[in-house]
Amino acid sequence: MATHSRASRRSLLRAAGLGAGLAAGAPLLAACGDDDEGGETGGNQTITWWHISNTDPMLTIWANLAKEFETANPGVKVEITPLENEAFKAKLLPATQAGNPPDLFHSWGGGVLQQQVDASLVKEIKGDWLKTISNNGSKLYQIGGKQYGVPFDVGMVGFWYNKDLFAKANISAPPTTWAELLEVVKKIKAAGVVPIALAGGEKWPAHFYWSYLAIRQAGVAGMADAAKTGAFDRPDFVTAGEKMKQLIDLDPFQPGHLGAKYSANDGQAAIMGNGQAAMELMGQWAPPTQAAYSSTKKGIGDKLGFFPFPALDGGKGKPDEVFGGGNGFAVGRNAPSKTMDFVKFLLTPESQRKAVEGGGILPVTQGAEDALKDPNLKKVQETAAKATGFQLYLDQAYPPAVGQTVNDSVAALVAKQMSPQQVAEAIAKAAK
Structure with missing residues (x-):
């Protein structure tokens, strides 16, 4: 990552709202780390989720998985806002400037996530379940040795x-x-x-x-x-x-x-x-x-x-x-406690298989690889897996x-x- 001068709080928040394609200032507050910090922690909880899968198959797949999670967790409501790539970045910008990101939102990792971490906009993600996620994909969301996001799809251009x-x-x-x-x-x-x-x-x-x-x-x-x-x-x-x-x-x-x-x-x-x-x-x-x-x-x-x-x-x-790179999620600093459970649920082998079988993603969770049938996507995954070097998108790295x-x-x-x-x-x- 290129070195650059320390930024003001306002400029950090502005930068944190930018994404790739789509694409670090001084720490302002202690970064939120515990899964149970912020937001609602008991009873009824509402999880606001912004993602960029605004077309099928993933639009419907994400909606169905959210319903499954709601059914298994009475009192939890997932409010989904699907947005086109550029519209997502435009909407996220004022939310991060105000220091109020959604509970769960799309992330490409890299330098943008770095600035979101420095501005204390996201929570650290913890748990042994992270060991089941693709190492190459997970690295894209690690800042200072800690996990501040998770991939749900990793591939190449x-x-x-x-x-x-x-x-x-x-x-x-x-x-x-x-x-x-x-x-x-x-x-x-x-x-x-x-x-x-x-x-x-x-x-x-x-x-x-x-x-x-x-x-x-x-x-x-x-x-x-x-x-x-x-x-x-x-x-x-x-x-x-x-x-x-x-x-x-x-x-x-x-x-x-x-x-x-x-x-x-x-x-x-x-x-x-x-x-x-x-x-x-x-x-x-x-x-x-x-x-x-x-x-x-x-x-x-x-x-x-x-x-x-x-x-x-x-x-x-x-x-x-x-x-190339991945598509993933970050958890907002005020997210209710059930958000972490929801992220874990979205990355289970069963959830990943449904997404892969629908033709929407390349799997990152161990045990979901067998769902990949499309010959082109198999070639993408195999080529990326054999790569001797991997460069993240420059407007994100x-x-x-x-x-x-x-x-x-x-x-x-x-x-x-x-x-x-x-x-x-x-x-x-x-x-x-």
């Missing part, structure tokens, strides 16, 4: 592609190098097909390209070193921008991509789900989101394939290093100001308003 559209362009196999990817884009365009769907209006989807190229060029170790020193203006990161510009110069994205949303009926996910583009670079949530926003609500089914981000010739990074600069600068690169050198310098300036 990669290319999702339409097999039929690849065949139409006479492409027999997915590309394995960046040079091959550029050639694939040219062939797809020549076949009269949009090569890549992009939600440029939300910025975070575009940052996946620059981030992955930076990983391939500098390596996960090089990313960690730059995060410590702020040296994102080194040649490796300029090269990442130059490689991305090679793609941008091919005009591979759909018309209107600069203003396009991700989760919308005409957005990135819908374009893929309707078979209107050959590829998208996205995380493990791509298939159900494509289906949810497609006109048929089914997506393209078995026409969908997956391949890892290509290798970069001459890069220091290993081809099996991956970029780093402090919010740095993560936002990554998103803004890369968006300007996509819009052909900044050069690769300017992008690297802007990120370095924010990180130092």
